[in-house]
Amino acid sequence: MEQLGGPLHLQATAASACAMVMNKRIFYLRGGNVNLSHNLSLSLSLHWVMMMKNWAMMVVYYYAF
Numbered sequence: 001m002e003q004l005g006g007p008l009h010l011q012a013t014a015a016s017a018c019a020m021v022m023n024k025r026i027f028y029l030r031g032g033n034v035n036l037s038h039n040l041s042l043s044l045s046l047h048w049v050m051m052m053k054n055w056a057m058m059v060v061y062y063y064a065f
Contacts, residue, residue, distance in 0.1 A: 013057075
Protein backbone atom coordinates (compact mmCIF):
# COMPACT_ATOMS: atom_id res chain seq x y z
CA MET A 1 0.00 0.00 0.00
CA GLU A 2 2.79 2.41 0.88
CA GLN A 3 4.40 1.79 -2.49
CA LEU A 4 1.23 3.09 -4.13
CA GLY A 5 0.78 5.92 -1.63
CA GLY A 6 4.22 7.40 -2.28
CA PRO A 7 3.96 8.08 -6.03
CA LEU A 8 0.36 9.30 -5.67
CA HIS A 9 1.51 11.84 -3.10
CA LEU A 10 4.38 12.84 -5.40
CA GLN A 11 2.01 13.21 -8.35
CA ALA A 12 -0.11 15.61 -6.31
CA THR A 13 3.01 17.56 -5.34
CA ALA A 14 4.14 17.72 -8.96
CA ALA A 15 0.68 18.85 -10.07
CA SER A 16 0.58 21.65 -7.50
CA ALA A 17 4.12 22.74 -8.44
CA CYS A 18 3.10 22.77 -12.11
CA ALA A 19 0.00 24.83 -11.28
CA MET A 20 2.16 27.27 -9.30
CA VAL A 21 4.53 27.71 -12.25
CA MET A 22 1.61 28.22 -14.65
CA ASN A 23 0.02 30.80 -12.34
CA LYS A 24 3.34 32.64 -12.12
CA ARG A 25 3.64 32.58 -15.90
CA ILE A 26 0.12 33.99 -16.36
CA PHE A 27 0.87 36.64 -13.73
CA TYR A 28 4.03 37.69 -15.55
CA LEU A 29 2.21 37.79 -18.89
CA ARG A 30 -0.52 39.95 -17.36
CA GLY A 31 2.07 42.21 -15.71
CA GLY A 32 3.47 43.34 -19.06
CA ASN A 33 6.61 42.73 -21.07
CA VAL A 34 9.11 43.87 -18.42
CA ASN A 35 11.84 41.20 -18.32
CA LEU A 36 9.28 38.75 -19.71
CA SER A 37 11.79 36.32 -21.20
CA HIS A 38 13.85 36.37 -17.99
CA ASN A 39 10.76 35.67 -15.87
CA LEU A 40 9.67 32.84 -18.16
CA SER A 41 13.10 31.23 -18.12
CA LEU A 42 13.20 31.61 -14.32
CA SER A 43 9.79 29.91 -14.01
CA LEU A 44 10.95 27.17 -16.36
CA SER A 45 14.15 26.52 -14.40
CA LEU A 46 12.18 26.47 -11.13
CA HIS A 47 9.84 23.93 -12.73
CA TRP A 48 12.83 21.77 -13.70
CA VAL A 49 14.26 21.98 -10.17
CA MET A 50 10.90 20.86 -8.77
CA MET A 51 10.73 18.00 -11.26
CA MET A 52 14.22 16.79 -10.38
CA LYS A 53 13.38 16.99 -6.66
CA ASN A 54 10.22 14.95 -7.26
CA TRP A 55 12.19 12.33 -9.22
CA ALA A 56 14.71 12.06 -6.38
CA MET A 57 11.90 11.72 -3.83
CA MET A 58 10.20 9.07 -5.96
CA VAL A 59 13.41 7.02 -6.02
CA VAL A 60 13.72 7.39 -2.24
CA TYR A 61 10.07 6.35 -1.76
CA TYR A 62 10.50 3.37 -4.08
CA TYR A 63 13.53 2.02 -2.24
CA ALA A 64 12.31 2.96 1.25
CA PHE A 65 9.02 1.08 0.91
